[in-house]
Amino acid sequence: MNLFKRKGKENGGTLEAESLAEPMPDEEFDKELQNLMKEESGGSKKKKGRKKWSKKRKIITIGVVAFFGLFLVFQAAGGGSSAMMVTVSPLEKGNVVEELSVSGPVQGTDSVEVVSNLHAEILELPMKEGDRVEKGQVLAVLDDKDAKKELDIAQNAYDTAVSTYQDKQREAENGYSKAKQDYETAKANYNRTLTLFQAGSATQVELETASNAMEDARRQMNTYTLKDGRPVANESYALQIEKEAFEVEQKKEALANTKVTSPIAGTVVRVNCKVGRFADKTDDDKPMFIINNLDVLEMKINVSEYSIGKVAIGQPVEITADILNGEVVKGEVTSISPTGEEKGNGSTERVIPTTIRIIDQNSRLIAGITAKARIELNRAENVWVVPFSNVIQKPDGTMAIAVAEENKVKMIPVKTGVESDIETEIIPVEEGALKEGMQVINTPSDLLKDGMAVVIAPSAQ
Structure with a gap:
């Protein structure tokens, strides 16, 4: 450990500092330390018992003394003006990653909730939580007696509607055929009566009677609905068939739903139902199954x-x-x-x-x-990287870093690039201004100015 000795000229007011090239022995250090302690206590020469200092304490104390001596050297070198103490880090290249x-x-990429609106008893639960299922695989089997009965009723209603429609269709066809024949007969009678009337062989009353009969036959024929020139039953009968067909499809679907299946391939992550309970009455109204x-x-x-x-x-x-x-x-x-x-x-x-x-x-x-x-x-790779705290932002918004060169401050204008939580990429405004190993001043003070003298503190070991 190197220390500095001071010798002052009381009358001359000058201070000389010289560095010892050789380390001070422990015994000499202890003696110097005792002298310092005596001077602090008012110069008392009364001896007291002293504890032997640990090596760690000696190292710390030597570091403090060396630090103080170094400060005095630079103070003397500056003609009595104080130099600011700074710590530095070597400028290096590295990688910077900005993250959020x-x-x-x-969760799974697909997630479905399987429910049932059937008020039917659950008879079987072949799947349990953790089981893997394929699309369409049965998860639960419900009682289907009511569903089958309702389908039978709906099917009967549909069959009845179809039969009724067919009956009405035949009636329409037969009725229209007769009405058309009656109209043709009435029309022929009117034409014959008109010829006799023109010849003076029929009266006006006979002509009017024939005309009225023909018009009545025409109105009767027009009461029938034609589609593509053919008579059809009233539309209400066709609509009834559609209604009953829809009911049949609904009941078929309800019957199919008595087997609850998975809509996707995945894993059963939740089962909120039990055998013996109704499918539409699950625990806390949760879905029967959750598949992910x-x-x-x-x-x-x-x-x-x-x-x-x-x-x-x-x-x-x-x-x-x-x-x-x-x-x-x-x-x-x-x-x-x-x-x-x-x-x-x-x-x-x-x-x-x-x-x-x-x-x-x-x-x-x-x-x-x-x-x-x-x-x-x-991300930026192989770029100049410094901690955020080492970047100086000037009042005009420009930025710089401070480096120590020959114990003087040099401000280097930079721009920032990619930033991480604690570091930032720096880009020199002037190309080539940054070099590997430059001594970048850590957390520079606002008091630092370009060209200011600084003392580089010894790095902690």
Whole structure:
């Protein structure tokens, strides 16, 4: 350990400092320390018992003395003016990653709730929680007696409607045929009477009677509905058939629904029903089953409106969770909602729902837990990197870093690039102004000026 000795000329007012090139022995250090302690206590020469100092305490004290001596040297070198003490770090290149940290639930990519509106008793539950099912696989079997009975009733009503329509169709065809024949007969009689009237062989009354009979026959024929020139039954009978056909389809569907099936391939994650209960009366009115596709997991997160502009589909994501025990799972942003929504809790901030697809599917992640996602927003590699605290922002908005060269401050104008939570990329305004190993002043004071003398503090070991 090197120390500085001071010798002053009381009358001359000058101070000389010389550095010892050789380390001071422990015995000499103890003696010097005792002398200092005596001077502090008013010069008393009364000896007291002293404890032997630990090596750690000696090192700390030597460091303080050396620091003070170094300060005096630079004070003397500056003609009596004080030099500011600074710490420095070597300028190096590295990588900077700008990230956004958010949290949200992990879930399957497809999730469905299976319900039943049938008031039917549950007879079987072949699937349980955790079972994998395929699309269309039976989850529950319900009592189908009522459903079959209702289908029979609906089928009978439909058959009756069809039979009625067919009867009315025959009546329409026969009635129209007769009405048309009656009209043709009345028309021929009118034409014959008109000829006799013109010849003076029929009276006016006979002609009018024939005309009225023909018009009555025409009106009767026009009471029938024609479609493509053929008579059809009244439309109400056809509508009745459609109504009853719809009822039959409904009852067939209800009968089919007595076998509750999965609409997707996935895993049964919840079963909220029991054998012997009614399908439409589940625990706390929850769905009978919840099916998730757990083959591919995803996270649903909400990104602040202030950060969403930096988020884009395809950006890489690192996912962590307590269940992973330090393992990091990779993912990527797959969708961003086109609309925002309220954050809640009285905040005026808006958030945008965003989906992250988890790429590593062979991890210990499971649906239903909360995980933390770090979205990589930007990255810069092999660039000049310094802590945020080392960048000086001037009143005019420009930025710079302060470096120590030959114990003087040199301000180097820079611009910032990609930023992480604690570091930032710096880009010199003047090309080539930054060099590897430059001594960048840490957390520079506002008092630092270009060309100011500084003392570089010894680095802590």
